[in-house]
Amino acid sequence: MRKIIVQKFGGTSVADTGKIKNVAQTVIREKKNGNDVVVVVSAMGHTTDYLVKMANDLSPTPSAREMDMLLSTGEGVSIALLAMAIQAAGYDAVSFNAMQIGIVTENVHTKARIINIKTDKLKKNLAEGKIIVVAGFQGVTEDGEITTLGRGGSDTSAVALAAALNAERCDIYTDVEGVYTTDPRVVPNASRLDEISYEEMLELAHAGANVLHPRSVETAKQFNVPMRVRSSFKLDNLGTLILGVNNMEIYKPVAGVAADLSQTRIVVCDVPDVPGCAAKIFGKLAEDNISVDMIIQSYARKVSNTNDIAFTIDSADTDKAVATLNQLKNDLHCGEIQVNKDIAKVSIVGAGMIDRPGIASTMFETLAKQNINIKMISTSEIKISCLVNKEDAHKAVKALHDVFELGCDEVAEVKGDLPPV
């Protein structure tokens, strides 16, 4: 039985026909290894931006259904072109969109979740020796409505296909060489991890490491699909393998450090200490589809018998959240609503910190030595996050990367500017 490898290439990897030819070579390379290959691609480069711009020309609020109809055409172009490029290089290939395969999703537009993937057409075509090119990011409902999967969609398509086909591995080709102990633009001697567990990768992704959307990692974890994050350009570099924690020996307590600069802290002051107030706040925010990350409720003040409730959200949701909270103000009898965008969440992540006491205190001491004030703390089994002033974020990452001995001797090669603080 031949092994199946699922490969995924993002929009920048297929941005023009020259790049599509390169992707075809990478695909063929895997086929020559003796594996069956299923390739998932995103829309070409700026196609999505272009389509969204036209939609906005026509309507300030285009319907979600028609946006999905529109955006799904983007991958329709890239799959056909990649199949042609593979054929031109002498290999048999066939492209399918999500409707043709049956990548069945729930009936929700712009952010549908995959329910089921039909594999008969895929298996038949693989058995005929064909390389299969599949449209990422899109799905179809049982009723034949076209849906898209939202952020991290193409990665999720690839992992879900790998799960459905019981593939050997899902390779995510990208413009970085793998998962690093921290952002190499901040810490130049950050080292590339050869392996990382699903859990650690999830925590790193949630903590602000942008290499993978947590959703694809969750799916990989659920179906135990090994994922590899690797470079589209340096094919001999195997990148980082993400897999179940049982397969791994843990040498270091902390696997990585990440900073998330895109959060905003909101404090609802003087909330009366009566039952149900927190439920009202977070229930209403959830209704409005605003995800809340860290939450802290202070002890009730004896005199006023009120609490301050502080939490962080994605900065993009700030206006919506403030509007929601202002609506609640009379009902809650609360005080001022404070908004602070000048914050950053700095996290350390590692499965090795389970049952190793002292990691948290080392983190706090390290930040204290750097004169960095900690505003909020949240923890999970394998992650500790501290909210700090945004201007301290890079300094915090460097110090933590150092103290947990994550650096290597080499300087990582990366492109792009330092993330702004």
Added chain:
Amino acid sequence: MRKIIVQKFGGTSVADTGKIKNVAQTVIREKKNGNDVVVVVSAMGHTTDYLVKMANDLSPTPSAREMDMLLSTGEGVSIALLAMAIQAAGYDAVSFNAMQIGIVTENVHTKARIINIKTDKLKKNLAEGKIIVVAGFQGVTEDGEITTLGRGGSDTSAVALAAALNAERCDIYTDVEGVYTTDPRVVPNASRLDEISYEEMLELAHAGANVLHPRSVETAKQFNVPMRVRSSFKLDNLGTLILGVNNMEIYKPVAGVAADLSQTRIVVCDVPDVPGCAAKIFGKLAEDNISVDMIIQSYARKVSNTNDIAFTIDSADTDKAVATLNQLKNDLHCGEIQVNKDIAKVSIVGAGMIDRPGIASTMFETLAKQNINIKMISTSEIKISCLVNKEDAHKAVKALHDVFELGCDEVAEVKGDLPPV
């Protein structure tokens, strides 16, 4: 029971978002008339050229299947945008591609013919009061393969939908104001026909009038769907109605004059006068998918006992046809193969010429008076075509238009350059 009107807009009518807004208004105007509306659109402006260019960058001979996958995305974009534009103007609309509806075609790529159209989804959505926007030019096989319909595809989609839905009428919106007695760029006082029969329209289309592809007219005739060719810009102008001949009184023997400047004449000289030679020639050309128009075989010469066989083809097929004939040369024992591109086919068309003798002789005399040499003649019940030198084509059209009294007092308003001779 509300009447259903099918409307079709070509690529130039939806070339940008501004034009799409105009189309939305035209659609809504019909809805306000109290009709149910199904709109068929082509890909935006130069989308197809752009997609073909990318395909050719990747492969000199991209597979037909992948070309269909690629090109079908073009209408995917325009249908979603038009649905958004209609919604933005306050009307309920929904877009569907061919696969969602079930526009079932034969399993042939790049020029599939429609077998069947499923109407349940269309009827359900019309019953809910929605305007339906459908992707033209594309279909799907019973196996879920995406096909395209080839030349005249979107017009054919619209007519076939009108037939399947038992629509009141199929309106083809275009950049001309209807069907004219001849090309108004050649004869400025050409008059617009209010009505024309399917048969006459078919002959005119085959004779080189570019306003409609004969295929869509054939489908309309087969299912007796009234078609209207009308202007996208002058909505109060009703254009030309194309319908069954029984509905019409025929005032004039000739309805229109057309010239086809895209033909090439080929003469196979000295073909031995033995049975089966013509069958060999035209059989082989048919195998190679080359359509032959006029055919003349001379009387066998007594001395050599050979014929000359002359015929016309689309100029685009010339190289292919010559190659095919050269392969046959030894087998046929024929002489030289002559090619002449400097020819034009000038035709008069009219259901009124049935049972009115003298029309043909009037045509020949008129051309003779102009000193125009006739190289070949072919006739049908309602059409007479003469092959002339290309340089005489416009002069011939003007003279024939005059002699059969087709002109009106006004000068037709048209854009575009005179067709080259």
